[in-house]
Amino acid sequence: MTPLSAYLVVAALIFAIGLAGALTRRNAILVLIGIELMLNAANLNLIAFWRYGPHPELLSGMMFAIFSIAVAAAEAAVGLGLVISIYRHAKTTDLEQTNRMKG
Amino acid sequence: MGFIFYLISAFAVGGALAAVLLKNLVHAALAVTIAFLGMALMFLCLDAQFAGFAQILVYVGAVAILVVFAILLTKGSEVPIEGVFSKSWFAGLAIAAGVFALLAWAVLRSAGSLPDAAAAPEVTVKDIGNALMSRYVLPLEIVAVLLTAALLGAVIIAMHEKEGAKQG
Numbered sequence: 001m002t003p004l005s006a007y008l009v010v011a012a013l014i015f016a017i018g019l020a021g022a023l024t025r026r027n028a029i030l031v032l033i034g035i036e037l038m039l040n041a042a043n044l045n046l047i048a049f050w051r052y053g054p055h056p057e058l059l060s061g062m063m064f065a066i067f068s069i070a071v072a073a074a075e076a077a078v079g080l081g082l083v084i085s086i087y088r089h090a091k092t093t094d095l096e097q098t099n100r101m102k103g
Numbered sequence: 104m105g106f107i108f109y110l111i112s113a114f115a116v117g118g119a120l121a122a123v124l125l126k127n128l129v130h131a132a133l134a135v136t137i138a139f140l141g142m143a144l145m146f147l148c149l150d151a152q153f154a155g156f157a158q159i160l161v162y163v164g165a166v167a168i169l170v171v172f173a174i175l176l177t178k179g180s181e182v183p184i185e186g187v188f189s190k191s192w193f194a195g196l197a198i199a200a201g202v203f204a205l206l207a208w209a210v211l212r213s214a215g216s217l218p219d220a221a222a223a224p225e226v227t228v229k230d231i232g233n234a235l236m237s238r239y240v241l242p243l244e245i246v247a248v249l250l251t252a253a254l255l256g257a258v259i260i261a262m263h264e265k266e267g268a269k270q271g
Contacts, residue, residue: 002105002108002148002220003214003217003219003220004217004218004220005210005211005213005214005217006108006112007145007149008206008210008217009207009210009211010112010115010116010145012203012206012207012210013116013203013207014115014116014119014138014142015202015203015206016199016200016202016203016206017116017119017120017123017199018119018123019195019198019199019202020123020195020196020199020200021122021123022195023189023192023194023195023196023198023199024123024188024189024191024192024195024196024199025123025187025188025189026183026186026187026188026189027128027183027187029128029170029173029174029177030122030123030128030131030187032170033122033123033131033132033135033170034123036135036139036162036166037119037122037123037135037138040138040139040142040158040162043142043146043154043158044142044145044146047146047149047151047154048149050149050151051149051150051151051220051221051224052217052218052219052220052221053218054218054221056221056224056226057224057225057226057230059226059230059231059234062151062153062154062226062231063231063234063235063239063242065146065151065154066153066154066157066231067239067242067246069154069157069158069161069162070161070246070249070250071246071249072161072166073161073165073166073250074249074250074252074253074254075253076165076166076169076170077169077253077254077257078253078256078257078260080169080170080172080173080257080261081256081257081258081260081261082260083173083177084173084176084177084260084261085260085261087176087177088263093177094183095189096189096190
């Protein structure tokens with residue numbers, strides 16, 4: 001059986017990759033993809049702690065992960081809607097050119 | 104540590120790295136789908152079958168398709184001439200590397216005191232349904248309201264504004 005720390009290190013690595021993507025890419029859609037990767041890494045941590053925790057039959061970590069997946073889906077829908085709306089206004093999704101919120 | 108764990112984590116980390124590094128946005132969306140699939144396989148390795156299949160349904164099925172649609176609607180498939188990384192990419196990379204170093208240091212330092220593997224929990228989908236309908240019924244209802252609000256909000260935000268502009 002794989003130790004818990006291996007899962008935690010993989011989750012930390014994916015979180016860092018997502019953070020790097022969100023901080024360094026110019027395209028707004030890629031920034032959203034980076035945020036999704038970070039959320040996914042957090043879910044992996046929740047599931048891993050649920051599996052190795054003292055009372056897995058209480059399902060706390062599992063429920064947390066399921067609700068987190070649902071909230072992430074809502075976030076992705078609204079975020080991509082915002083990107084499409086910004087593209088319609090500014091004709092670009094480049095974050096270095098979209099530097100004002102007024103239309 | 105099993106060979107399968109290495110294989111799956113290489114899958115997930117490789118997909119995530121490719122998603123962040125690839126210049127063409129459509130390729131990046133396909134790579135992030137691979138990363139989501141790797142995470143779902145990792146959930147299955149952790150005996151969380153329901154969460155794993157929910158991950159496949161929501162991320163691989165819905166979020167990836169949504170991302171591809173957004174890319175095609177915003178002409179994001181053309182690679183920009185001025186490059187895909189921002190001017191302050193070095194600072195972003197340094198922050199991400201610092202965060203990873205801190206997290207990995209914390210995990211590896213406390214590796215001795217982390218709990219060992221217990222026996223695989225006997226959790227059926229029926230148990231999850233019972234828990235959702237009894238102990239977690241309030242969060243479930245709130246998530247339902249949130250999803251409805253997000254659906255309406257996404258449609259209203261992305262809707263054409265021509266009619267609103269005429270009235271205003």
